[in-house]
Amino acid sequence: MPVIKGAKKKLRADQRKRAVNIRVKRMVRDALKKFDDQATPASLSEAYSVLDTAAKKNIIPKKRADRKKARLAATLTRSIKSSPKKVVTHTNKPTSKKSTKRSGKNV
Numbered sequence: 376m377p378v379i380k381g382a383k384k385k386l387r388a389d390q391r392k393r394a395v396n397i398r399v400k401r402m403v404r405d406a407l408k409k410f411d412d413q414a415t416p417a418s419l420s421e422a423y424s425v426l427d428t429a430a431k432k433n434i435i436p437k438k439r440a441d442r443k444k445a446r447l448a449a450t451l452t453r454s455i456k457s458s459p460k461k462v463v464t465h466t467n468k469p470t471s472k473k474s475t476k477r478s479g480k481n482v
Contacts, residue, residue, distance in 0.1 A: 399425075399434050410447055414454045422447055 406425040430440035
């Protein structure tokens with residue numbers, strides 16, 4: 376335990392910072408798990424936001440956040456490309472049979 380007054384203050388500040396860091400790391404972990412469970416653009420956006428926040432607060436390095444974001448985006452793109460696409464069939468509306476021929480006159 377610290378004896379000097381300034382060291383005691385530093386210990387208290389470090390405990391507060393540690394609590395914040397743990398909270399942000401938990402948010403990052405939860406956002407990444409949510410994205411892994413369901414890769415959607417909404418969960419990607421949330422993961423981006425949380426990773427940017429963690430990088431801004433220097434909890435994780437900026438390059439690590441960028442790398443994770445790039446990999447998440449690639450995963451989403453891959454999952455969208457591999458998912459079966461719905462085939463949209465256009466229904467033909469009944470059209471009236473009007474003459475579309477022009478008269479023989481040149482205009």
